[in-house]
Amino acid sequence: MTTDTSATTEVGSYFISNYPPFSQWKNDYVPSALEALNQEPDASIPLGLYMHIPFCRKRCKFCYFRVYTQQNAKTIEKYVQSLEREFAILADKPGVRGRDLDFAYFGGGTPSYLSSKQLRSLRDRLTEHLSWETAREVTFECEPGTLNEDKVKTLKEIGVTRVSLGVENFNDTILEANGRAHLSPEVLKAYDWIQNAGFPQVNIDLIAGMIGETDENWRECYEKAAEMQPDNITIYQMELPHNTIISQEMKELGVTSPIANWETKRRWVDEAMNYLAEYGYHASSGNELIRNPETDRFIYRDNLFRGSDILATGVSSFGHFQGVHYQNLDKIDEYMDTIATGVLPVNRALVPTDHQRLIREFVLQMKEGKVSLPPLQEKFGVDIRAEFSDALSNQQSAGYLKVEDDRVTLTRKGLLQVDSLLTEYFEPQHRSVRYT
Missing domain, CATH: 3.80.30.20 (tm_1862 like domain)
Structure with missing residues (x-):
């Protein structure tokens, strides 16, 4: 599930900033x-x-x-x-x-x-x-x-x-x-x-x-x-x-x-x-x-990274509000014409499940190099170590991270390629789809 560290930078590489894709x-x-x-x-x-x-x-x-x-x-x-x-x-x-x-x-x-x-x-x-x-x-x-x-x-x-x-x-x-x-x-x-x-x-x-x-x-x-x-x-x-x-x-x-x-x-x-x-x-x-x-x-x-409300304003901008992901229209004329009619210019959206919201916050916080588990466990009512046991075990064995007590900490090796690790936590149907 991880990227070959010697791989050529080909078209389609991506920096993960949300979930689901x-x-x-x-x-x-x-x-x-x-x-x-x-x-x-x-x-x-x-x-x-x-x-x-x-x-x-x-x-x-x-x-x-x-x-x-x-x-x-x-x-x-x-x-x-x-x-x-x-x-x-x-x-x-x-x-x-x-x-x-x-x-x-x-x-x-x-x-x-x-x-x-x-x-x-x-x-x-x-x-x-x-x-x-x-x-x-x-x-x-x-x-x-x-x-x-x-x-x-x-x-x-x-x-x-x-x-x-x-x-x-x-x-x-x-x-x-x-x-x-x-x-x-x-x-x-x-x-x-x-x-x-x-x-x-x-x-x-x-x-x-x-x-x-x-x-x-x-x-x-x-x-x-x-x-x-x-x-x-x-x-x-x-x-x-x-x-x-x-x-x-x-x-x-x-x-x-x-x-x-x-x-x-x-x-x-x-x-x-x-x-x-x-x-x-x-x-x-x-x-x-x-x-x-x-x-x-x-x-x-x-x-x-923690699911706060973020209003999207302007053409093509992304937001997250009360648990719903959304993006504005991505062409400037269409954006301005829609606003002129008094209608919000929302173009696409997604209502993630509670499990998908958990994945989103967990993988984004992994990008910080460490994840404190109690806040996520309290918020979502899930044992994180059990929920992601396979991925955590695989990545700990490979030297990308350590799971200790109530914290997941990435090693320098893991931190340098953290985006390549995150898809292993995705739901199966999202692991091979185009990200954007």
């Missing part, structure tokens, strides 16, 4: 998502927000998200108007009405593609309906080349508490080969502005295994990251979902994968973790390192 979500379940929004909420469950800003300067060759490049101010204004209508509809739903947002995440695309004026307008108009002023964390993704000093100050002004800077690599040749819009001088300028603004949390992203990566260059990347001393460093291993430019070229032109194999990528991440540990960083998941475990919390991730 997205391919199983159907339009038939949309009424269930709408019904969940119309039900009185469980006040003990935190409420969060995901907002998708789909605009980018360029489409990266490895990107698999819904993005639109080089859009003008008129299109952006129409999109913001649609977001405002969506917020107004959601805020009036019984499941949402009167609740405070505990966390918010602005993802993309490139949220920082918006101008300072557009960002202030977004804040002013949307917070009339759902305000993130109460949120303990507001994360905002930034592409370095879209930032200037005024825009960074604007992010602080509109309530952003956690900036995530998409560095990916410090080598300009590699950045260009992978279709990134920014170059390394823009990274350094943007980072200085961010540090001067004094955000409570700053994260930088790196990707192990980009086209053209070498041992020497990768070492320079994590050494530079340590020198910058951000609060969080996220290191992704390059994957090739079906709808990336690289994947399309491989399928249409019959070319071999230009991405480093899994064994190499895991070795690179392992090296980075070891080096960063010398600078005081601690692994908080298979791809996230933090400087201070007491203060550096990724609240959005913690809630996503």
